[in-house]
Amino acid sequence: MPTTASAKHHPHDDAPDTAEAFRTLVGLPPGPQRDALRARIVEAWLPMAERLAGRFRSRGESYEDLRQVASLGLVKAVDRYDPERGNAFESYAVPTITGEIKRHFRDHMWTLHVPRRVQDLRNRVRFAAQELSQTTPGHGPTVAEIAAHAGMSEEDVRTGLEALESFTALSLDAELPGSEDGYSLGDALGAADPALDTVVDREAVKPRLAALPERERTILYMRFFGGMTQSRIAEQLGISQMHVSRLISRSCTRMRDQIMHDVA
Secondary structure, X not given: OOOOOOOOOOOOOOOOOOHHHHHHHHHOOOOHHHHHHHHXXXXXXXXXXXXXXXXXXXXXXXXXXXXXXHHHHHHHHHHHOOHHHOOOHHHHHHHHHHHHHHHHHHHHOOOOOOOHHHHHHHHHHHHHHHHHHHHOOOOOOOHHXXXXXXXXXXXXHHHHHHHHHOOOOOOOOOEOOOOOOOOEHHHHOOOOOHHHHHHHHHHHHHHHHHOOOHHHHHHHHHHHHOOOOHHHHHHHHOOOHHHHXXXXXXXXXXXXXXXXXXXX
């Protein structure tokens, strides 16, 4: 079986030419001959799988573990590839191997950095709880039961249980259990009261507002708290709308200047 190919056929310089081998593999019945050919194909493509694994080596997982996951993805690709479809094996194998590696990160890696000791406690607690659940039907094992079964202290069991709940992060967009209207976790979180931003301003204005003449205080209250137009205020007080506008502008300017002077 040829093991080299020109770069014009594959983007990988060391990509083997296994097209004929795959056609032969499809026609072979299960048995030693087929197993041997399958193994040679897998071995020929291992450099590519290891190179794909190397792309993920900076994400906190050991390279040896990544190589094993990539090799598993390669075996799956070899077993599922159909040369009759006309696509090159590489175009099928690359996404299959990459998908296997990403699935490994999704299923086995922690969202946040957790000390190795805590990870070990989590695993011991998980295994003990699974074993106990088979002997104590009807209720989950208690902290004391897990501690006795796993030979751990109850404090370590509690740490492991907390780690079980912290293995992956839940998206704020995730729908809450039992919600039928798309209500998400983010919808259940509180938010800062926008009125808090105006507390300081309101406290600064309060004494200045109290010091204004009564008519000007009344006009400001009617305009900014009562939502009345200047024309309506003028009609109610028996003055012109232009005069109302001047009083509002003068009052606001005076209070602003006084507050800015205090700040300076």
